[in-house]
Amino acid sequence: MTPEDEIEALIARLPLGDRAAFGRLYDLTGAKLHGVCLRVLKDGTAAEDAVQETYVKVWNAAGRFAPGAGSAMGWLVTIARNTAIDRLRARRRGEVGTEAAEALPAPGATPEAVAEARSEAARIVLCLDELDPGHRAAVVGVYLDGLSYADLAERRGMPLNTVRTWLRRSLQRLKECMAR
Amino acid sequence: MSTEPLTPEDDALAAEYALSLLEGAERAEVEARLAREPALAAAVARWQAAFAELAEEVAPVPVPERVRRRLEARLFAPPPGARTAAGPGWLRWLSGVAVSGAVVVALFLVAPLPGLRFAPAFTAELQAEDSALDILASYDPGRGELRVERRAGGPPAGRVLQLWALAGDAAPVSLGLLESEATRLVLPPELAPVAGELTLAVSEEPPGGSPTGLPTGQVLAAAPVQPL
Numbered sequence: 531m532t533p534e535d536e537i538e539a540l541i542a543r544l545p546l547g548d549r550a551a552f553g554r555l556y557d558l559t560g561a562k563l564h565g566v567c568l569r570v571l572k573d574g575t576a577a578e579d580a581v582q583e584t585y586v587k588v589w590n591a592a593g594r595f596a597p598g599a600g601s602a603m604g605w606l607v608t609i610a611r612n613t614a615i616d617r618l619r620a621r622r623r624g625e626v627g628t629e630a631a632e633a634l635p636a637p638g639a640t641p642e643a644v645a646e647a648r649s650e651a652a653r654i655v656l657c658l659d660e661l662d663p664g665h666r667a668a669v670v671g672v673y674l675d676g677l678s679y680a681d682l683a684e685r686r687g688m689p690l691n692t693v694r695t696w697l698r699r700s701l702q703r704l705k706e707c708m709a710r
Numbered sequence: 711m712s713t714e715p716l717t718p719e720d721d722a723l724a725a726e727y728a729l730s731l732l733e734g735a736e737r738a739e740v741e742a743r744l745a746r747e748p749a750l751a752a753a754v755a756r757w758q759a760a761f762a763e764l765a766e767e768v769a770p771v772p773v774p775e776r777v778r779r780r781l782e783a784r785l786f787a788p789p790p791g792a793r794t795a796a797g798p799g800w801l802r803w804l805s806g807v808a809v810s811g812a813v814v815v816a817l818f819l820v821a822p823l824p825g826l827r828f829a830p831a832f833t834a835e836l837q838a839e840d841s842a843l844d845i846l847a848s849y850d851p852g853r854g855e856l857r858v859e860r861r862a863g864g865p866p867a868g869r870v871l872q873l874w875a876l877a878g879d880a881a882p883v884s885l886g887l888l889e890s891e892a893t894r895l896v897l898p899p900e901l902a903p904v905a906g907e908l909t910l911a912v913s914e915e916p917p918g919g920s921p922t923g924l925p926t927g928q929v930l931a932a933a934p935v936q937p938l
Contacts, residue, residue: 542881543879543881545913545924556781561772562770564777565765578773581773582777582780582784585781585785586781586785593924593927594926595922596921596922600755600756600758600759601759604758607765608758611765612730647759651759651762651763655763655764672731674768676730678731679731701726702721705718705725708760
């Protein structure tokens with residue numbers, strides 16, 4: 531069993547209330563998700579809270595994880611990242627918390643589509659390197675550091691709409707490369 | 711794309727949503743569309759899966775032990791006044807599940823017989839407080855056939871009952887829907903050799919059964935297989 535297969539099997543057991551599976555899943559993935567939350571929030575206490583909230587969501591939402599729709603680790607990373615982003619934005623607004631976007635299950639994916647989506651996802655790292663370095667940094671900064679369009683505009687001294695136009699163009703180029 | 715084609719414009723919108731770049735009304739609008747446009751939802755899921763690969767460059771950082779303690783306290787602490795869960799390990803994890811009725815799941819295994827009759831050889835039984843649901847299952851290894859009799863109770867309104875087999879630490883395997891009082895199911899061949907070590911569980915699911923291939927609703931009852 532590969533680590534990915536084991537993570538997927540463990541998630542599959544959570545809807546039945548399997549606490550041992552939950553403990554094992556936490557042991558296998560906790561440090562990685564903690565790293566992601568720390569990267570986004572850059573604050574130890576906030577990251578710990580985000581990790582805790584992430585696993586509460588995982589426990590409650592595991593029944594909605596469709597095995598094969600994406601990678602199991604990717605599903606966990608998405609929940610952790612979105613939870614951390616939500617806390618980052620709430621902190622900036624001086625709020626306590628809001629509703630985070632969840633990791634979406636891909637609806638009705640066929641095995642072929644799943645295989646295609648997985649190999650496509652795996653190509654993102656290579657495809658990012660084909661982008662202009664500034665655009666690459668912007669995409670990574672948005673995903674891992676939680677930058678908003680306003681942040682990007684400020685850093686580059688550009689109007690917000692201009693920033694949005696070029697980032698969208700980068701995303702389309704990324705898509706074309708990943709689909710090749 | 712795996713579904714109907716999406717415009718480049720909508721695909722970029724899906725990517726922006728996955729990156730949490732949308733705010734306010736624009737974000738709300740995409741969320742409303744996600745509920746009714748599978749192609750858009752699929753695009754978001756694919757972008758999420760792709761962006762998650764970026765976590766490759768993030769180093770793992772061990773989590774302080776206090777996080778696990780807080781997490782377990784939050785998820786698993788019994789509510790005040792709750793009866794402590796009893797029973798062997800695998801039963802304990804089911805105790806967090808609301809068992810809304812007396813549940814009897816009995817499983818009978820028979821040695822292959824030259825004749826055609828069902829001859830139970832093994833049983834398993836689980837009982838809860840009241841008797842809202844009562845299911846009896848019997849298995850004939852010779853035929854590879856599982857007969858399930860629903861003797862009392864049924865699914866909640868608008869839901870169906872689905873039967874699952876659990877073998878060791880593997881993911882639950884669906885055995886089928888229990889849509890009538892008597893159902894005949896075939897045990898998957900890979901489970902036949904371990905039929906005597908299975909645990910059966912019944913969950914409530916949307917019409918047509920679990921969309922994910924794994925239990926999504928509440929587990930109403932479960933019982934391990936035992937010899938008679």
